[in-house]
């Protein structure tokens with residue numbers, strides 16, 4: 001290997017940019033491995049992106065069916081959104097978060113007025129940068145409003161990896177090495193029909209799950225409710241309308257109405273985490289809109305900026321966030337409401353207002369699901385397929401019963417996709433897949449909302465090849 005010039009940064013002695021092998025060697029030595037890069041072995045390096053594709057150094061196209069975990073809903077390098085960034089860069093790219101800029105105000109008003117039309121509730125918006133940080137802000141807001149610090153959340157739920165977000169995320173794996181979490185959530189089962197008791201329709205199962213939750217409040221001996229004062233020890237219930245990391249599970253359509261009724265009766269707030277499922281992933285701006293309930297607090301992030309300058313935030317009902325109850329300085333971050341992020345988020349919302357993503361996402365989602373159902377018929381290792389809009393799932397199982405989860409087979413599919421060597425119609429492709437689910441055996445599909453029908457057909461051909469190989473013993 002060529003010699004790296006000491007003290008001259010990552011360039012070779014002859015000034016040439018580093019090769020992929022050299023970059024990976026430096027990464028191994030100088031980057032923390034505490035993030036998720038080393039979930040993939042060897043780590044994968046990309047050079048460019050466009051639309052639904054990532055490209056490696058050799059120019060091989062990788063069809064991306066996960067789009068940065070649903071942060072890039074409108075395609076890589078979306079021209080309209082990139083131009084919004086360029087315009088802001090040339091006018092007002094920096095302004096301290098203590099002062100105002102027009103995009104912040106217009107964006108907050110857009111989101112709050114839209115929520116008022118949809119949910120019939122006046123509210124306000126508070127911005128931050130990453131999803132987990134917005135979750136933290138929502139925890140402060142809820143604790144402040146209710147004067148209690150404990151939350152309910154779902155088994156299989158994921159709300160981020162800061163300390164507060166880890167406390168309401170079900171995996172102990174994310175807490176294990178980091179001390180005592182006295183405010184750890186009380187985790188309750190999410191309605192997961194495919195792995196639920198047999199012999200019930202999805203709707204019957206939804207009702208069954210609601211009844212199970214209602215049992216928590218039957219007497220003081222379930223441990224959460226004081227019938228003498230009619231008070232619950234828990235302030236709020238954190239939910240993802242469809243579980244993201246949990247495996248893109250679509251709950252029964254009647255479930256959230258039943259849950260919200262219980263929460264209202266018991267004085268518990270409903271906090272809806274739309275960080276992954278929001279911004280038209282399911283065909284609606286907020287995925288909770290499918291379920292006919294009004295959130296008390298809604299948290300968003302990721303695709304609101306199409307993965308460009310990060311921006312996240314919370315919308316809350318006026319009663320919880322008005323300036324008397326949540327006064328100046330209640331929470332703050334240097335980069336909250338950063339002008340680059342608010343400018344591109346505002347453009348995103350203007351764009352979705354002009355286009356009809358509600359119709360196109362439903363139509364493309366139905367076409368994608370049809371393709372997955374066809375694959376399910378032909379491959380025994382596919383145990384379940386389902387989806388809402390363009391949030392879709394495929395559960396990979398052992399072929400003898402199409403039910404026993406198979407992490408090993410799905411891992412093979414991911415590795416083969418990333419190897420970038422699948423030949424279809426005389427051309428070589430790669431495939432970018434993301435894995436979720438309680439047993440890490442679910443392919444969670446979050447393609448670009450602008451994916452073409454031709455690209456969906458290509459996705460099915462590529463998946464067909466990977467499933468055939470993963471089905472071998």
Ligand SMILES: Cc1ncc(COP(=O)(O)O)c(C=O)c1O
Pocket residue numbers: 069130131132133135158159160161240244245273274275276277301302
């Ligand atoms: C539902 C949900 N909540 C919260 C988060 C955390 O967001 P971030 O990774 O931006 O901190 C994620 C990230 O995947 C998520 O999917």
